[in-house]
Every structure is written in structure tokens, then in C-alpha cells.
Amino acid sequence: EGPLTEGAAGGWVLSGTTGAATITQPNVRSGAIVLTADGTGSCNPTLALGGASAPANFIYSVGKRLWCFARLKLVTVATTELFFGLGTPDTSPCVTGTFPSDGIFFDKASTATKADFHARKDGTSTEKLLVTGTLVDDTYTTLGFLVDVNGHIIPYQDGAAIAAGAIVAGTANIPAVGDPMQFILGILGASMTCTVDWIMLGQEI
Numbered sequence: 001e002g003p004l005t006e007g008a009a010g011g012w013v014l015s016g017t018t019g020a021a022t023i024t025q026p027n028v029r030s031g032a033i034v035l036t037a038d039g040t041g042s043c044n045p046t047l048a049l050g051g052a053s054a055p056a057n058f059i060y061s062v063g064k065r066l067w068c069f070a071r072l073k074l075v076t077v078a079t080t081e082l083f084f085g086l087g088t089p090d091t092s093p094c095v096t097g098t099f100p101s102d103g104i105f106f107d108k109a110s111t112a113t114k115a116d117f118h119a120r121k122d123g124t125s126t127e128k129l130l131v132t133g134t135l136v137d138d139t140y141t142t143l144g145f146l147v148d149v150n151g152h153i154i155p156y157q158d159g160a161a162i163a164a165g166a167i168v169a170g171t172a173n174i175p176a177v178g179d180p181m182q183f184i185l186g187i188l189g190a191s192m193t194c195t196v197d198w199i200m201l202g203q204e205i
Helices: none
Strands: 012-015 021-024 033-037 046-049 066-074 081-087 103-108 116-121 124-128 141-147 153-157 182-188 193-203
Touching (some): 033 182
Antiparallel strands (some): 012 046, 021 033, 033 193, 046 182, 066 141, 081 103, 081 182, 116 124
């Protein structure tokens, strides 16, 4: 446990396939990070925790609850693609790139102001379209999901469950136990930023 900025790297990897990116730490109480794309068209910075194996220790397993949440904001919603959640390793996870082969995640197209929610297995998604509320420029929202003890996947925004986005256990395209996932946050858009106030990740052993 500790602040998002704790440690020199802490297992975090910044990557991308187009352009370059920076991470800065603004002078705000309790810390935050700002992920910034450079001015290259389709610049796609991606911040990930862990790798293809340990410490990518998140798996979908019925009976083992799992939590993935973050408080974040986009400086300009309608010109930024967003990927947020768990997935198998991918350095270009947004809509313009390729989603992870397996994962549980939110994504937002560049012109959209709401996010979709996916469970994905072997390159095929069960997708709930535009399930979040409208995202507002430079305004924090808390997004995330819970996998409950029965294996149901329930997305949340700002503390409220999104019933329309729920994916029940047994639905097609839920990742298998043999598909370890890592936390991934990615954006795409020239000179766009995503500020992250906090992240909460956890799974029962």
C-alpha cells in the first residue's frame, strides 16, 4: 500500500507505439500523476503494472472477489480515447490500436463522451455500450468494477453500480483462470492528458 507515486518505479511500465509520453507529479495533496501524450498524431501512452506473468496476478476466478477502481479525469473528453481496466499485456490498447486478447475493462472512443464496458476472451468481447454517465472535461470521475463471490462482473461509477453494464457469471467471453491480467491505463490523442488521483486494485487469495 502507499501513494501512487511511491517508489522509483514500483513495477509500473510506461510504453506506447506512437509518439512519446511523459508522467508528471503535480503538487497536490496526497499525490496524483498526469499521463501526457506528445503532439504526435495518435500518440498512445500506456501505463501498466506488472507483465505477462507475476506480478500480473489478477485472474477471473469464481469465488475470488476482485476489485479494480481509479479516480481519474481527461482534459478533453471528446478528443481522447481511453482504456482502463485489466487485460493481458498490450502496448496499444485503445480503440485505434488493438484491445488486449483477454480482459475486463472500460474503453472510450475519441469522440464519445461515455465509456463502454467489456469482458473479453481470445480476442472477442461481450460488450456493454455507453454504460457510464457523461464524462466531463477536466473533471474527476471514479470508474471501476467488482467481480463478486458468484463471479458476476459489476461496473461502477462514482460509487453507484451500473446495472446496465453488469456481466453475469457464465456469459460468453469472460477471461479464463489461465489468462493472468495486469492493470492497464491508456489514452490516445495528440497532446491529451489523463490525471489519476488514486487506484485501488485487489483480489482475494
